[in-house]
Amino acid sequence: MAVPKQVVPEEKRRRRRPTRNGTVLSERLIVDTALRMLREHGSAGLTARRLGLALDADPSTLYRYFRGMDDLTLAIGDALIGQALHGWRPTGEWSADLRAIGLRIHAVYLAHPQAAVLTASRVTGRANELAADEAILDVLRTAGFPLPETVRIYHAFIDQTLAFAALDAASVALPRASLTADEDMWRSTYARLPRSTHPRIAEAAPLLAARMVASAYPTALDMLLDSAARTLTAEGPGRACDIEGRADWM
Amino acid sequence: MAVPKQVVPEEKRRRRRPTRNGTVLSERLIVDTALRMLREHGSAGLTARRLGLALDADPSTLYRYFRGMDDLTLAIGDALIGQALHGWRPTGEWSADLRAIGLRIHAVYLAHPQAAVLTASRVTGRANELAADEAILDVLRTAGFPLPETVRIYHAFIDQTLAFAALDAASVALPRASLTADEDMWRSTYARLPRSTHPRIAEAAPLLAARMVASAYPTALDMLLDSAARTLTAEGPGRACDIEGRADWM
DNA sequence: CGTCTAAGGTCAATGGCGTTGGCATAAGAG
DNA sequence: CTCTTATGCCAACGCCATTGACCTTAGACG
Numbered sequence: 001m002a003v004p005k006q007v008v009p010e011e012k013r014r015r016r017r018p019t020r021n022g023t024v025l026s027e028r029l030i031v032d033t034a035l036r037m038l039r040e041h042g043s044a045g046l047t048a049r050r051l052g053l054a055l056d057a058d059p060s061t062l063y064r065y066f067r068g069m070d071d072l073t074l075a076i077g078d079a080l081i082g083q084a085l086h087g088w089r090p091t092g093e094w095s096a097d098l099r100a101i102g103l104r105i106h107a108v109y110l111a112h113p114q115a116a117v118l119t120a121s122r123v124t125g126r127a128n129e130l131a132a133d134e135a136i137l138d139v140l141r142t143a144g145f146p147l148p149e150t151v152r153i154y155h156a157f158i159d160q161t162l163a164f165a166a167l168d169a170a171s172v173a174l175p176r177a178s179l180t181a182d183e184d185m186w187r188s189t190y191a192r193l194p195r196s197t198h199p200r201i202a203e204a205a206p207l208l209a210a211r212m213v214a215s216a217y218p219t220a221l222d223m224l225l226d227s228a229a230r231t232l233t234a235e236g237p238g239r240a241c242d243i244e245g246r247a248d249w250m
Numbered sequence: 251m252a253v254p255k256q257v258v259p260e261e262k263r264r265r266r267r268p269t270r271n272g273t274v275l276s277e278r279l280i281v282d283t284a285l286r287m288l289r290e291h292g293s294a295g296l297t298a299r300r301l302g303l304a305l306d307a308d309p310s311t312l313y314r315y316f317r318g319m320d321d322l323t324l325a326i327g328d329a330l331i332g333q334a335l336h337g338w339r340p341t342g343e344w345s346a347d348l349r350a351i352g353l354r355i356h357a358v359y360l361a362h363p364q365a366a367v368l369t370a371s372r373v374t375g376r377a378n379e380l381a382a383d384e385a386i387l388d389v390l391r392t393a394g395f396p397l398p399e400t401v402r403i404y405h406a407f408i409d410q411t412l413a414f415a416a417l418d419a420a421s422v423a424l425p426r427a428s429l430t431a432d433e434d435m436w437r438s439t440y441a442r443l444p445r446s447t448h449p450r451i452a453e454a455a456p457l458l459a460a461r462m463v464a465s466a467y468p469t470a471l472d473m474l475l476d477s478a479a480r481t482l483t484a485e486g487p488g489r490a491c492d493i494e495g496r497a498d499w500m
Numbered sequence: 501c502g503t504c505t506a507a508g509g510t511c512a513a514t515g516g517c518g519t520t521g522g523c524a525t526a527a528g529a530g
Numbered sequence: 531c532t533c534t535t536a537t538g539c540c541a542a543c544g545c546c547a548t549t550g551a552c553c554t555t556a557g558a559c560g
Contacts, residue, residue: 020538047516049517049518057538058538068518134449137454141450151457155466155469156469160410170371185373190375200391201380220406227474308511309548310509310548310550313549319548
Protein backbone atom coordinates (compact mmCIF):
# COMPACT_ATOMS: atom_id res chain seq x y z
CA MET A 1 0.00 0.00 0.00
CA ALA A 2 3.07 2.26 0.20
CA VAL A 3 1.04 4.60 2.38
CA PRO A 4 2.40 5.77 5.71
CA LYS A 5 5.70 7.39 6.72
CA GLN A 6 3.89 10.66 6.09
CA VAL A 7 2.49 13.05 8.66
CA VAL A 8 -0.82 14.70 7.94
CA PRO A 9 -0.40 18.49 8.28
CA GLU A 10 -2.41 20.00 11.09
CA GLU A 11 -4.80 22.00 8.90
CA LYS A 12 -5.80 18.87 6.96
CA ARG A 13 -6.85 16.86 9.96
CA ARG A 14 -10.46 15.73 9.77
CA ARG A 15 -10.87 12.75 12.01
CA ARG A 16 -10.18 13.59 15.63
CA ARG A 17 -10.31 10.22 17.24
CA PRO A 18 -9.92 10.37 21.01
CA THR A 19 -7.37 8.22 22.77
CA ARG A 20 -8.34 5.31 24.94
CA ASN A 21 -8.83 7.70 27.84
CA GLY A 22 -10.76 10.38 26.01
CA THR A 23 -8.19 13.09 25.31
CA VAL A 24 -8.28 14.50 21.79
CA LEU A 25 -4.81 15.15 20.42
CA SER A 26 -3.53 18.08 18.35
CA GLU A 27 -0.18 19.59 17.51
CA ARG A 28 -0.91 22.41 19.92
CA LEU A 29 -1.77 20.10 22.80
CA ILE A 30 1.30 17.99 22.19
CA VAL A 31 3.66 20.98 22.06
CA ASP A 32 2.18 22.46 25.23
CA THR A 33 2.42 19.17 27.05
CA ALA A 34 5.99 18.77 25.84
CA LEU A 35 6.88 22.21 27.23
CA ARG A 36 5.40 21.27 30.59
CA MET A 37 7.28 18.00 30.64
CA LEU A 38 10.55 19.70 29.74
CA ARG A 39 10.11 22.01 32.70
CA GLU A 40 9.30 19.14 35.03
CA HIS A 41 11.79 16.54 33.92
CA GLY A 42 14.67 18.56 32.44
CA SER A 43 15.92 18.90 28.90
CA ALA A 44 16.78 15.23 28.69
CA GLY A 45 13.45 14.31 30.23
CA LEU A 46 11.34 14.80 27.13
CA THR A 47 10.94 11.24 25.94
CA ALA A 48 8.39 9.76 23.61
CA ARG A 49 7.34 7.33 26.31
CA ARG A 50 6.81 9.95 28.98
CA LEU A 51 5.08 12.30 26.57
CA GLY A 52 2.75 9.50 25.61
CA LEU A 53 2.10 8.81 29.25
CA ALA A 54 1.28 12.47 29.96
CA LEU A 55 -1.12 12.55 27.03
CA ASP A 56 -2.70 9.22 27.88
CA ALA A 57 -1.65 8.02 24.47
CA ASP A 58 0.74 5.41 23.16
CA PRO A 59 4.21 6.76 22.37
CA SER A 60 3.91 5.62 18.79
CA THR A 61 0.87 7.84 18.30
CA LEU A 62 3.20 10.86 18.29
CA TYR A 63 4.52 9.72 14.94
CA ARG A 64 1.13 10.54 13.45
CA TYR A 65 1.80 14.20 14.30
CA PHE A 66 5.56 14.60 13.96
CA ARG A 67 8.08 12.73 11.85
CA GLY A 68 10.14 12.10 14.96
CA MET A 69 11.37 13.74 18.12
CA ASP A 70 13.45 16.16 16.06
CA ASP A 71 10.43 17.44 14.18
CA LEU A 72 8.68 17.99 17.49
CA THR A 73 11.71 19.91 18.70
CA LEU A 74 11.42 22.39 15.81
CA ALA A 75 7.74 22.93 16.55
CA ILE A 76 8.59 23.68 20.16
CA GLY A 77 11.20 26.22 19.06
CA ASP A 78 8.78 28.10 16.85
CA ALA A 79 6.26 28.20 19.66
CA LEU A 80 8.85 29.90 21.88
CA ILE A 81 9.58 32.62 19.31
CA GLY A 82 5.88 33.23 18.85
CA GLN A 83 5.45 33.60 22.57
CA ALA A 84 8.37 36.05 22.77
CA LEU A 85 6.96 38.51 20.26
CA HIS A 86 3.31 38.05 21.21
CA GLY A 87 1.80 41.49 21.67
CA TRP A 88 4.98 43.38 20.81
CA ARG A 89 4.63 46.68 18.91
CA PRO A 90 7.41 48.98 17.67
CA THR A 91 7.76 52.34 19.44
CA GLY A 92 9.69 54.05 16.65
CA GLU A 93 12.93 54.38 18.59
CA TRP A 94 15.10 51.74 16.89
CA SER A 95 17.59 51.24 19.68
CA ALA A 96 14.93 50.80 22.33
CA ASP A 97 12.94 48.53 20.02
CA LEU A 98 15.85 46.21 19.34
CA ARG A 99 16.73 46.17 23.00
CA ALA A 100 13.16 45.17 23.83
CA ILE A 101 13.04 42.42 21.20
CA GLY A 102 16.36 41.00 22.33
CA LEU A 103 15.41 40.99 25.99
CA ARG A 104 12.00 39.47 25.20
CA ILE A 105 13.50 36.57 23.28
CA HIS A 106 16.17 36.08 25.91
CA ALA A 107 13.57 36.15 28.66
CA VAL A 108 11.23 33.64 27.05
CA TYR A 109 14.07 31.24 26.40
CA LEU A 110 15.18 31.53 30.02
CA ALA A 111 11.59 30.96 31.10
CA HIS A 112 11.74 27.63 29.26
CA PRO A 113 15.42 26.82 29.68
CA GLN A 114 15.10 23.11 29.05
CA ALA A 115 13.24 23.77 25.81
CA ALA A 116 15.64 26.54 24.82
CA VAL A 117 18.61 24.22 25.07
CA LEU A 118 17.03 21.97 22.47
CA THR A 119 15.87 24.62 20.02
CA ALA A 120 17.94 27.82 20.24
CA SER A 121 20.39 26.84 17.54
CA ARG A 122 17.87 25.50 15.04
CA VAL A 123 16.43 27.29 12.03
CA THR A 124 12.82 26.29 11.66
CA GLY A 125 11.66 28.52 8.82
CA ARG A 126 8.20 28.37 10.35
CA ALA A 127 5.73 31.21 10.64
CA ASN A 128 6.73 32.76 13.96
CA GLU A 129 10.41 32.78 13.10
CA LEU A 130 9.74 34.53 9.81
CA ALA A 131 7.61 37.16 11.52
CA ALA A 132 10.34 37.92 14.04
CA ASP A 133 13.00 38.34 11.37
CA GLU A 134 10.73 40.62 9.35
CA ALA A 135 10.14 42.76 12.43
CA ILE A 136 13.82 43.18 13.23
CA LEU A 137 14.75 44.07 9.66
CA ASP A 138 11.90 46.56 9.57
CA VAL A 139 13.10 48.33 12.69
CA LEU A 140 16.58 48.79 11.23
CA ARG A 141 15.41 49.91 7.78
CA THR A 142 12.91 52.33 9.24
CA ALA A 143 15.68 53.78 11.40
CA GLY A 144 17.56 54.67 8.25
CA PHE A 145 20.30 52.07 8.12
CA PRO A 146 21.38 51.27 4.54
CA LEU A 147 20.62 47.75 3.42
CA PRO A 148 24.10 46.19 3.78
CA GLU A 149 24.53 47.75 7.21
CA THR A 150 21.07 46.54 8.17
CA VAL A 151 21.92 42.97 7.26
CA ARG A 152 25.24 43.17 9.08
CA ILE A 153 23.65 44.41 12.30
CA TYR A 154 20.67 42.07 11.97
CA HIS A 155 22.97 39.08 11.71
CA ALA A 156 25.06 40.06 14.71
CA PHE A 157 21.97 40.98 16.73
CA ILE A 158 19.89 37.86 16.20
CA ASP A 159 22.79 35.45 16.54
CA GLN A 160 24.04 37.21 19.66
CA THR A 161 20.58 37.01 21.17
CA LEU A 162 20.08 33.34 20.38
CA ALA A 163 23.63 32.47 21.38
CA PHE A 164 23.27 34.06 24.82
CA ALA A 165 19.81 32.60 25.21
CA ALA A 166 21.18 29.14 24.58
CA LEU A 167 24.19 29.64 26.82
CA ASP A 168 22.25 31.07 29.74
CA ALA A 169 19.47 28.55 29.32
CA ALA A 170 22.00 25.75 29.44
CA SER A 171 23.19 26.96 32.85
CA VAL A 172 19.70 27.25 34.22
CA ALA A 173 18.70 23.90 32.79
CA LEU A 174 21.51 22.02 34.46
CA PRO A 175 20.46 19.50 37.07
CA ARG A 176 20.19 21.15 40.47
CA ALA A 177 23.41 19.53 41.61
CA SER A 178 25.57 20.74 38.72
CA LEU A 179 24.00 24.18 38.89
CA THR A 180 24.88 24.96 42.46
CA ALA A 181 28.26 23.34 41.90
CA ASP A 182 28.92 25.72 39.02
CA GLU A 183 27.79 28.73 41.02
CA ASP A 184 29.83 27.80 44.04
CA MET A 185 32.83 27.48 41.79
CA TRP A 186 33.14 31.27 41.77
CA ARG A 187 33.04 31.40 45.53
CA SER A 188 35.22 28.39 46.23
CA THR A 189 37.69 27.47 43.51
CA TYR A 190 38.10 30.91 41.97
CA ALA A 191 38.01 32.82 45.24
CA ARG A 192 40.68 30.65 46.80
CA LEU A 193 43.26 30.75 44.05
CA PRO A 194 46.63 31.90 45.42
CA ARG A 195 47.83 35.34 44.39
CA SER A 196 51.12 33.81 43.38
CA THR A 197 49.79 31.69 40.53
CA HIS A 198 46.64 33.61 39.55
CA PRO A 199 47.03 37.26 40.64
CA ARG A 200 44.42 38.72 38.28
CA ILE A 201 41.73 36.25 39.25
CA ALA A 202 42.59 36.75 42.92
CA GLU A 203 42.18 40.52 42.82
CA ALA A 204 38.93 40.27 40.85
CA ALA A 205 37.43 37.37 42.79
CA PRO A 206 34.80 39.31 44.77
CA LEU A 207 33.61 41.19 41.70
CA LEU A 208 33.59 37.99 39.68
CA ALA A 209 31.51 36.17 42.25
CA ALA A 210 28.97 38.99 42.08
CA ARG A 211 28.85 39.23 38.28
CA MET A 212 29.31 35.77 36.90
CA VAL A 213 26.12 34.37 38.38
CA ALA A 214 24.11 36.80 36.24
CA SER A 215 23.75 36.91 32.47
CA ALA A 216 26.16 39.02 30.45
CA TYR A 217 23.56 39.44 27.71
CA PRO A 218 22.26 42.89 28.69
CA THR A 219 25.82 44.20 28.79
CA ALA A 220 26.80 42.62 25.49
CA LEU A 221 23.56 43.79 23.87
CA ASP A 222 24.16 47.38 24.96
CA MET A 223 27.70 47.26 23.63
CA LEU A 224 26.38 46.03 20.28
CA LEU A 225 23.71 48.72 20.06
CA ASP A 226 26.28 51.28 21.19
CA SER A 227 28.57 50.36 18.34
CA ALA A 228 25.71 50.28 15.84
CA ALA A 229 24.52 53.73 16.83
CA ARG A 230 27.85 55.26 15.79
CA THR A 231 27.45 54.11 12.19
CA LEU A 232 24.16 55.96 12.01
CA THR A 233 25.25 59.34 13.41
CA ALA A 234 28.84 59.53 12.22
CA GLU A 235 29.87 60.30 8.65
CA GLY A 236 30.24 56.61 8.02
CA PRO A 237 31.19 53.30 9.57
CA GLY A 238 34.28 53.72 11.70
CA ARG A 239 35.83 50.33 11.18
CA ALA A 240 35.14 46.71 10.55
CA CYS A 241 32.07 47.30 8.45
CA ASP A 242 32.98 44.95 5.67
CA ILE A 243 32.30 41.28 5.50
CA GLU A 244 35.85 40.24 6.41
CA GLY A 245 36.47 37.88 9.24
CA ARG A 246 34.39 35.56 7.09
CA ALA A 247 33.81 31.90 7.48
CA ASP A 248 37.08 30.09 7.64
CA TRP A 249 34.91 27.30 8.97
CA MET A 250 32.85 25.23 6.58
CA MET B 251 36.54 -2.08 52.28
CA ALA B 252 33.52 0.18 51.85
CA VAL B 253 34.31 -0.11 48.15
CA PRO B 254 35.75 2.84 46.28
CA LYS B 255 33.06 4.53 44.17
CA GLN B 256 35.97 6.89 43.91
CA VAL B 257 38.09 7.63 40.90
CA VAL B 258 41.83 7.59 41.39
CA PRO B 259 43.23 10.96 40.22
CA GLU B 260 45.51 10.67 37.23
CA GLU B 261 48.69 11.69 39.02
CA LYS B 262 48.22 9.00 41.69
CA ARG B 263 47.95 6.13 39.27
CA ARG B 264 50.63 3.50 39.85
CA ARG B 265 49.37 0.29 38.37
CA ARG B 266 48.98 0.50 34.64
CA ARG B 267 47.38 -2.77 33.80
CA PRO B 268 46.83 -3.28 30.07
CA THR B 269 43.43 -4.26 28.76
CA ARG B 270 42.75 -7.67 27.36
CA ASN B 271 44.10 -6.53 24.02
CA GLY B 272 47.21 -4.77 25.25
CA THR B 273 46.33 -1.06 25.21
CA VAL B 274 47.33 0.86 28.32
CA LEU B 275 44.69 3.37 29.35
CA SER B 276 45.09 6.92 30.68
CA GLU B 277 42.91 10.00 31.00
CA ARG B 278 44.76 11.54 28.08
CA LEU B 279 44.21 8.54 25.82
CA ILE B 280 40.55 8.34 26.73
CA VAL B 281 39.91 12.03 26.09
CA ASP B 282 41.73 11.93 22.75
CA THR B 283 39.83 8.85 21.69
CA ALA B 284 36.58 10.47 22.77
CA LEU B 285 37.35 13.53 20.63
CA ARG B 286 37.98 11.30 17.64
CA MET B 287 34.76 9.41 18.23
CA LEU B 288 32.79 12.62 18.55
CA ARG B 289 34.09 13.74 15.19
CA GLU B 290 33.25 10.41 13.59
CA HIS B 291 29.89 9.66 15.14
CA GLY B 292 28.45 13.09 15.96
CA SER B 293 27.75 14.73 19.31
CA ALA B 294 25.25 12.06 20.29
CA GLY B 295 27.63 9.34 19.16
CA LEU B 296 29.92 9.42 22.17
CA THR B 297 28.68 6.44 24.13
CA ALA B 298 30.37 4.41 26.79
CA ARG B 299 29.89 1.30 24.72
CA ARG B 300 31.47 2.70 21.60
CA LEU B 301 34.27 4.36 23.52
CA GLY B 302 35.03 1.06 25.19
CA LEU B 303 35.02 -0.62 21.82
CA ALA B 304 37.45 1.94 20.37
CA LEU B 305 39.77 1.48 23.34
CA ASP B 306 39.53 -2.30 23.30
CA ALA B 307 38.22 -2.13 26.85
CA ASP B 308 34.98 -2.93 28.59
CA PRO B 309 32.65 0.09 28.84
CA SER B 310 32.59 -0.24 32.60
CA THR B 311 36.35 0.33 32.72
CA LEU B 312 35.74 4.00 31.99
CA TYR B 313 34.25 4.36 35.44
CA ARG B 314 37.71 3.77 36.85
CA TYR B 315 38.82 7.04 35.22
CA PHE B 316 35.73 9.25 35.30
CA ARG B 317 32.77 9.31 37.63
CA GLY B 318 30.46 9.09 34.64
CA MET B 319 29.95 10.39 31.15
CA ASP B 320 29.41 13.90 32.53
CA ASP B 321 32.78 13.95 34.22
CA LEU B 322 34.37 12.86 30.96
CA THR B 323 32.55 15.69 29.21
CA LEU B 324 34.15 18.27 31.50
CA ALA B 325 37.59 16.82 30.87
CA ILE B 326 36.99 17.11 27.13
CA GLY B 327 35.97 20.74 27.53
CA ASP B 328 39.10 21.65 29.44
CA ALA B 329 41.20 19.94 26.80
CA LEU B 330 39.63 22.17 24.14
CA ILE B 331 40.44 25.35 26.05
CA GLY B 332 43.99 24.19 26.58
CA GLN B 333 44.34 23.54 22.89
CA ALA B 334 42.95 26.98 22.03
CA LEU B 335 45.49 28.92 24.07
CA HIS B 336 48.42 26.59 23.41
CA GLY B 337 51.38 28.70 22.35
CA TRP B 338 49.56 32.02 22.67
CA ARG B 339 51.56 35.02 23.88
CA PRO B 340 50.32 38.58 24.49
CA THR B 341 51.55 41.24 22.08
CA GLY B 342 50.84 44.20 24.37
CA GLU B 343 48.05 45.64 22.22
CA TRP B 344 44.99 44.78 24.30
CA SER B 345 42.41 44.99 21.54
CA ALA B 346 44.38 42.79 19.18
CA ASP B 347 45.14 40.38 22.01
CA LEU B 348 41.50 39.94 22.97
CA ARG B 349 40.55 39.58 19.34
CA ALA B 350 43.12 36.84 18.94
CA ILE B 351 42.02 35.01 22.06
CA GLY B 352 38.39 35.15 21.03
CA LEU B 353 39.02 33.95 17.53
CA ARG B 354 41.30 31.16 18.80
CA ILE B 355 38.69 29.80 21.18
CA HIS B 356 35.98 30.14 18.55
CA ALA B 357 38.14 28.37 15.99
CA VAL B 358 39.06 25.44 18.21
CA TYR B 359 35.44 24.89 19.18
CA LEU B 360 34.42 24.93 15.54
CA ALA B 361 37.22 22.49 14.79
CA HIS B 362 35.58 20.10 17.26
CA PRO B 363 31.95 21.07 16.83
CA GLN B 364 30.48 17.89 18.26
CA ALA B 365 32.61 18.26 21.38
CA ALA B 366 31.89 21.97 21.61
CA VAL B 367 28.17 21.36 21.73
CA LEU B 368 28.62 19.23 24.82
CA THR B 369 31.05 21.44 26.72
CA ALA B 370 30.76 25.11 25.73
CA SER B 371 28.31 25.99 28.45
CA ARG B 372 30.01 24.13 31.27
CA VAL B 373 32.28 25.61 33.93
CA THR B 374 35.00 23.09 34.67
CA GLY B 375 37.22 24.98 37.07
CA ARG B 376 40.10 22.89 35.78
CA ALA B 377 43.62 24.07 35.03
CA ASN B 378 43.29 25.20 31.43
CA GLU B 379 40.13 27.15 32.07
CA LEU B 380 41.72 28.99 34.97
CA ALA B 381 44.76 29.85 32.89
CA ALA B 382 42.60 31.30 30.12
CA ASP B 383 40.62 33.47 32.52
CA GLU B 384 43.80 34.73 34.14
CA ALA B 385 45.20 35.65 30.74
CA ILE B 386 42.13 37.61 29.68
CA LEU B 387 41.94 39.54 32.93
CA ASP B 388 45.64 40.31 32.69
CA VAL B 389 45.29 41.76 29.19
CA LEU B 390 42.54 44.11 30.35
CA ARG B 391 44.28 45.22 33.56
CA THR B 392 47.58 45.78 31.78
CA ALA B 393 45.74 47.91 29.24
CA GLY B 394 44.70 50.20 32.06
CA PHE B 395 41.05 49.34 32.56
CA PRO B 396 39.91 49.90 36.15
CA LEU B 397 38.93 46.76 38.01
CA PRO B 398 35.11 47.03 37.79
CA GLU B 399 35.29 47.88 34.10
CA THR B 400 37.69 44.98 33.57
CA VAL B 401 35.28 42.54 35.13
CA ARG B 402 32.36 43.93 33.13
CA ILE B 403 34.18 43.57 29.82
CA TYR B 404 35.67 40.22 30.76
CA HIS B 405 32.24 38.84 31.51
CA ALA B 406 30.71 40.04 28.24
CA PHE B 407 33.76 38.94 26.26
CA ILE B 408 34.11 35.40 27.54
CA ASP B 409 30.41 34.64 27.58
CA GLN B 410 29.90 36.07 24.11
CA THR B 411 32.80 34.01 22.82
CA LEU B 412 31.54 30.79 24.34
CA ALA B 413 27.96 31.55 23.35
CA PHE B 414 28.84 32.06 19.69
CA ALA B 415 31.16 29.07 19.76
CA ALA B 416 28.34 26.89 21.01
CA LEU B 417 25.80 28.30 18.57
CA ASP B 418 28.04 28.01 15.53
CA ALA B 419 29.29 24.61 16.60
CA ALA B 420 25.73 23.40 16.91
CA SER B 421 25.07 24.30 13.28
CA VAL B 422 28.20 22.60 12.06
CA ALA B 423 27.53 19.55 14.21
CA LEU B 424 24.08 18.96 12.79
CA PRO B 425 23.67 15.77 10.80
CA ARG B 426 24.54 16.40 7.14
CA ALA B 427 20.88 16.33 6.17
CA SER B 428 19.72 18.96 8.65
CA LEU B 429 22.74 21.15 7.90
CA THR B 430 22.16 21.50 4.18
CA ALA B 431 18.46 21.85 4.85
CA ASP B 432 19.16 24.79 7.16
CA GLU B 433 21.51 26.42 4.65
CA ASP B 434 19.10 25.99 1.79
CA MET B 435 16.43 27.63 3.90
CA TRP B 436 18.00 31.01 3.15
CA ARG B 437 17.98 30.31 -0.56
CA SER B 438 14.58 28.64 -0.74
CA THR B 439 12.11 29.59 1.97
CA TYR B 440 13.49 33.04 2.77
CA ALA B 441 14.34 33.97 -0.81
CA ARG B 442 10.86 33.09 -2.05
CA LEU B 443 8.80 34.97 0.50
CA PRO B 444 6.32 37.29 -1.25
CA ARG B 445 6.99 41.01 -1.01
CA SER B 446 3.42 41.51 0.11
CA THR B 447 3.70 39.64 3.41
CA HIS B 448 7.44 39.96 4.15
CA PRO B 449 8.81 43.02 2.33
CA ARG B 450 11.91 43.48 4.47
CA ILE B 451 13.03 39.89 4.15
CA ALA B 452 12.32 40.00 0.44
CA GLU B 453 14.52 43.03 -0.21
CA ALA B 454 17.33 41.66 1.94
CA ALA B 455 17.14 38.06 0.70
CA PRO B 456 20.27 38.06 -1.48
CA LEU B 457 22.38 39.71 1.20
CA LEU B 458 20.96 37.38 3.83
CA ALA B 459 21.75 34.29 1.79
CA ALA B 460 25.34 35.52 1.53
CA ARG B 461 25.75 36.44 5.18
CA MET B 462 23.77 33.97 7.21
CA VAL B 463 25.80 30.95 6.21
CA ALA B 464 28.84 32.49 7.91
CA SER B 465 29.42 33.16 11.60
CA ALA B 466 28.46 36.54 13.04
CA TYR B 467 31.06 36.17 15.76
CA PRO B 468 33.81 38.29 14.17
CA THR B 469 31.34 41.11 13.63
CA ALA B 470 29.92 40.90 17.14
CA LEU B 471 33.44 40.67 18.59
CA ASP B 472 34.55 43.82 16.79
CA MET B 473 31.47 45.68 17.96
CA LEU B 474 32.20 44.66 21.54
CA LEU B 475 35.84 45.73 21.35
CA ASP B 476 34.76 48.91 19.60
CA SER B 477 32.45 49.80 22.45
CA ALA B 478 35.04 48.87 25.08
CA ALA B 479 37.69 51.05 23.48
CA ARG B 480 35.58 54.15 24.06
CA THR B 481 35.56 53.70 27.83
CA LEU B 482 39.36 53.74 27.80
CA THR B 483 39.94 56.88 25.73
CA ALA B 484 36.98 59.00 26.73
CA GLU B 485 36.74 60.84 30.02
CA GLY B 486 34.64 58.03 31.39
CA PRO B 487 32.18 55.36 30.48
CA GLY B 488 29.61 56.74 28.09
CA ARG B 489 26.63 54.70 29.14
CA ALA B 490 25.52 51.39 30.46
CA CYS B 491 28.57 50.87 32.62
CA ASP B 492 26.76 49.89 35.76
CA ILE B 493 25.57 46.48 36.76
CA GLU B 494 21.95 47.10 35.82
CA GLY B 495 20.16 44.75 33.50
CA ARG B 496 20.94 42.24 36.18
CA ALA B 497 19.61 38.76 36.61
CA ASP B 498 15.87 38.86 36.53
CA TRP B 499 16.30 35.17 35.90
CA MET B 500 17.15 32.82 38.74
C1' DC C 501 62.74 -12.93 45.73
C1' DG C 502 58.18 -14.13 47.67
C1' DT C 503 53.72 -12.39 49.53
C1' DC C 504 49.58 -10.36 49.46
C1' DT C 505 46.39 -6.51 48.71
C1' DA C 506 43.75 -3.74 46.21
C1' DA C 507 43.80 -1.26 41.54
C1' DG C 508 42.12 -1.97 37.47
C1' DG C 509 40.38 -4.96 34.45
C1' DT C 510 35.89 -8.13 32.83
C1' DC C 511 31.01 -9.95 32.87
C1' DA C 512 26.07 -10.02 33.24
C1' DA C 513 22.02 -7.79 34.34
C1' DT C 514 18.69 -3.85 34.96
C1' DG C 515 15.71 -0.59 33.38
C1' DG C 516 15.66 3.12 30.25
C1' DC C 517 15.32 4.97 25.27
C1' DG C 518 13.42 5.94 19.90
C1' DT C 519 11.41 3.82 16.37
C1' DT C 520 8.76 0.45 13.48
C1' DG C 521 5.34 -2.90 11.45
C1' DG C 522 1.08 -5.00 12.12
C1' DC C 523 -3.37 -4.57 13.63
C1' DA C 524 -8.00 -2.67 15.17
C1' DT C 525 -11.61 0.63 15.20
C1' DA C 526 -14.46 4.36 14.58
C1' DA C 527 -14.97 9.13 12.12
C1' DG C 528 -16.99 11.03 8.67
C1' DA C 529 -17.49 11.27 3.36
C1' DG C 530 -20.72 9.46 0.09
C1' DC D 531 -25.98 3.07 6.03
C1' DT D 532 -21.70 1.79 4.11
C1' DC D 533 -17.01 1.59 3.61
C1' DT D 534 -12.37 3.66 3.62
C1' DT D 535 -8.79 5.00 5.86
C1' DA D 536 -7.00 8.12 9.47
C1' DT D 537 -5.63 7.50 13.72
C1' DG D 538 -5.18 5.06 17.60
C1' DC D 539 -2.78 0.73 20.14
C1' DC D 540 0.54 -3.17 20.89
C1' DA D 541 4.75 -5.83 20.84
C1' DA D 542 9.25 -6.08 19.62
C1' DC D 543 14.07 -4.56 18.21
C1' DG D 544 18.40 -2.87 19.20
C1' DC D 545 20.38 0.70 21.28
C1' DC D 546 21.88 3.27 25.80
C1' DA D 547 24.32 4.30 30.99
C1' DT D 548 25.23 2.41 35.06
C1' DT D 549 26.09 -1.05 38.70
C1' DG D 550 27.68 -5.01 41.59
C1' DA D 551 30.18 -9.16 41.70
C1' DC D 552 34.09 -11.22 40.25
C1' DC D 553 38.83 -12.12 38.69
C1' DT D 554 43.82 -11.12 37.85
C1' DT D 555 48.02 -9.29 38.25
C1' DA D 556 51.10 -5.01 39.30
C1' DG D 557 53.93 -3.57 42.39
C1' DA D 558 54.77 -2.10 47.58
C1' DC D 559 56.98 -4.27 51.28
C1' DG D 560 59.51 -7.63 54.08
